[in-house]
Amino acid sequence: MAAAPLYFGESNRRLYGVYHHAEAPSSRVPGVLLFNPFGEEAIRAYRIFKLLAERLARIGAPVLRFDYFGAGDSAGDCADVTFGGMVRDAASAQEELQAMSAKRRFAWIGLGLGGAVAAAAARENDVRLEHLFLWDAVVNGTQYLRELHAAHLAFLARNLDQPAGAVAKRVGPAPDTMAEALGFAVSQALSREVGAIDLSKTGFPRAARVHFMRPGAHAPESSVVATAESAAKSVHVFEDDSDPWNSDDALNSYFIPTAAIDYIVDAIGSNR
Amino acid sequence: MSERLVQIGESGALHGVLCTPSANRAGGASLLLFNAGVVHRIGAHRLNVKIARAMQKEGAPSLRFDLSGLGESPAKSGGVGHQEQATIDISAAVDLLSSEAEAQAVVSLGMCSGADNGYRAALNDERIKGLILLDPYAYPNRMAAAEDMLARAASPERWMRKAASLMSAKSDNGGADAVEDLDQARPLPPRTSFGADLKRLTDGGVRILIVYTGFVRSMISRPSHFFSIFPEYDFGSRIDVVTMPEIDHTYTELSAQSALIGHVGDWLKRHFPLAGGAE
Structure with missing residues (x-):
């Protein structure tokens, strides 16, 4: 096989x-x-x-x-x-x-x-x-969380025909307040760990x-x-x-x- | 977690996961879950896994699998088109699910093109007793068009976004563009053909839950819009329609996923109750 x-x-x-x-x-x-x-x-x-x-x-x-x-x-x-x-x-x-x-x-x-x-x-x-x-x-984990947050907001605003501001208010205005991204939960532990990634x-x-x-x-x-x-x-x-x-x-x-x-x-x- | 890998069909070419509840109960439903578009069997946002495990807790077994040519299942060679092959594949999955969960009624759950494949399979296989169709075919109707126009008129922001999108050469028409793009890969059957098929299914005793999201909000944003599209057909009480116009096509937000899982669970309990009632 x-x-x-x-x-x-x-x-x-x-x-x-x-x-x-x-x-x-x-x-x-x-x-x-x-x-x-x-x-x-x-x-x-x-x-x-x-x-x-x-x-x-x-x-x-x-x-x-x-x-x-x-x-x-x-x-x-x-x-x-x-x-x-x-x-x-x-x-x-x-x-x-x-x-x-x-x-x-x-x-x-x-x-x-x-x-x-x-x-x-x-x-x-x-x-x-x-x-x-x-x-x-x-x-760089901080940058990744920023990109993930932005992608989540943009996807929802586009697909729900809602103003970006309204979506941001619901989702949370910043990456460290983000509890989910693009259909998946983002736990506080995950967010904290990923935010600390810096390969340099x-x-x-x-x-x-x-x-x-x-x-x-x-x-x-x-x-x-x-x-x-x-x-x-x-x-x-x-x-x-x-x-x-x-x-x-x-x-x-x-x-x-x-x-x-x-x-x-x-x-x-x-x-x- | 009680899940095991299975191979489906005579040659075992189709790959899937059988999810079974800890206690085998009589009655109730068993769920068939498969691909939406080209996404593999876990579904958009892993929705098929989430639904399977939520329904497992309610006592419903499920089989989620990849149709031929998708996910882990290889493409079949030979002169059968994708739609016809999907119908054959789903029947093979019904064989396995029926043998594993013979006391349960088979219910197919599919999203978008998965909904299309599910309803075609049910027309071909009377062992499928229930259908859950997420964003199946939708058709323009005057009632919804008028209401959508009024909603836009009441929302200056929506007009502003429409103007902005027109200036960037992209029209914002309440999801119609997306529907049009999708229709290139998902041909829309004539309204009367879809209506007649649904009528045939309901006359045969099939229960149907239809969930429409904001993906088709310009056409269907209330259950009455759906029934107004098919005035010539009496589906009795065998079709339930839920509209979620504030939710996107693939249930991206976790609250949307929870709402969908709630609707599916409630509908299954109502129409396919476990013997002796749910625990």
């Missing part, structure tokens, strides 16, 4: 995942773990990750994609999602990937908030990675190669790149000028950021 859905993890924290068997197993290619973004963005990323996993499996990489506790088909309510919990789930997923693939070398790919989760989980568990892909990753200060895990993948004009801050350079053998920056993967237009469409997927598959396949 090419892809096998499964449950794994602690009994009181059961996680849903899909394991993609390598089609032509190769010792040269690492096992790959995919880290979802948060909330609505995970739904927008679903097809992207599925296609990415299939492409990677085709070049010989076993791949695990999974839902955090409180997300997707995993157990738990949306209100239970915390950043610490996501990091804990990442460790469970890595254990599962290791057990299923028998691989010793790994590449992690984190999209959106998943990038920050991957960085934190690798650092906390001292996982040495061949590749760490930070794809449109949250490197917290540092990077040890990884042979760190790849910053930023769409359009969102170049990574030089301080973040400098911090990554201190921990990685090499740092790569991939600029993608295609439409953002998480735009409203990308919702309920077949939009796929092909150039970004090609970049990842090529980097893992050629181990550069």
Whole structure:
């Protein structure tokens, strides 16, 4: 079977995942773990990750994609999602990937908030990675919460035909008062933890190669790149000028950021 | 949580999650949940999971699954179109749900294109005893158009936003643009055809809950608008219509999701009660 859905993890924290068997197993290619973004963005990323996993499996990489506790088909309510919990789930997923693939070398790919989760989980568990892909990753949590709040207000104002001010009054005028975003609960604990993310200060895990993948004009801050350079053998920056993967237009469409997927598959396949 | 992964259909190609209550009770309903648009089986904002687990607490089992070519289910090759394939897939899911929850009546819940697939499947499979249609087809009608005009006249802000959107070459017409965009991928059947199909279903004993959001507020913002669209059909008391014009198409706000789950739960309890009454 090419892809096998499964449950794994602690009994009181059961996680849903899909394991993609390598089609032509190769010792040269690492096992790959995919880290979802948060909330609505995970739904927008679903097809992207599925296609990415299939492409990677085709070049010989076993791949695990999974839902955090409180997300997707995993157990738990949306209100239970915390950043610490996501990091804990990442460790469970890595254990599962290791057990299923028998691989010793790994590449992690984190999209959106998943990038920050991957960085934190690798650092906390001292996982040495061949590749760490930070794809449109949250490197500054305060900025991310601001963007999430703005996206939530804009989406509601547009879809409810209501003045932005009226929506803001109902939702809360500032990111730290936001109890929900784009259909998902944002607990105070989650908000506090995410607000504290600053990859330029917290540092990077040890990884042979760190790849910053930023769409359009969102170049990574030089301080973040400098911090990554201190921990990685090499740092790569991939600029993608295609439409953002998480735009409203990308919702309920077949939009796929092909150039970004090609970049990842090529980097893992050629181990550069 | 009592959920398990299942594979559906003769070849097991369709992937889903069966969600069962802790105690098996006679009567009541079992729910079928599947894709809306191209979103995988968890639904917009994970709504299918939230509904499944809320109804599980009320004693209703459910099966949420991916139709062919969506989510984890591979596309089928062969000359069957997507709509026809969806009908085949839903019947295969009814097979599994009926075998797992034989004492319950199967109710299909679908949003938007999922509503369309659900009602077509019910026309084809009489084991489906209930339909929950979220933003199914809607049609212009004079009563709603006049009321929408009056509402706009009473709201200078809405006129200002309309003017601003016209200047930016985007018309603000109470969701009609969105409906038009969607209709390119979701062809609207003739009014009489949809009405006749609903009549056939209700005559066959199918109970239907229709929920319209603000997505179609220019056409339906009160239950009476829906019934005025089909004056030639008497659906008896088998169709219940709920309108939520202040809510967006995908129930983005958590309060909207709670309201929907409340409506679904109340309607199921009323029309598909558990034997001996709900606990």
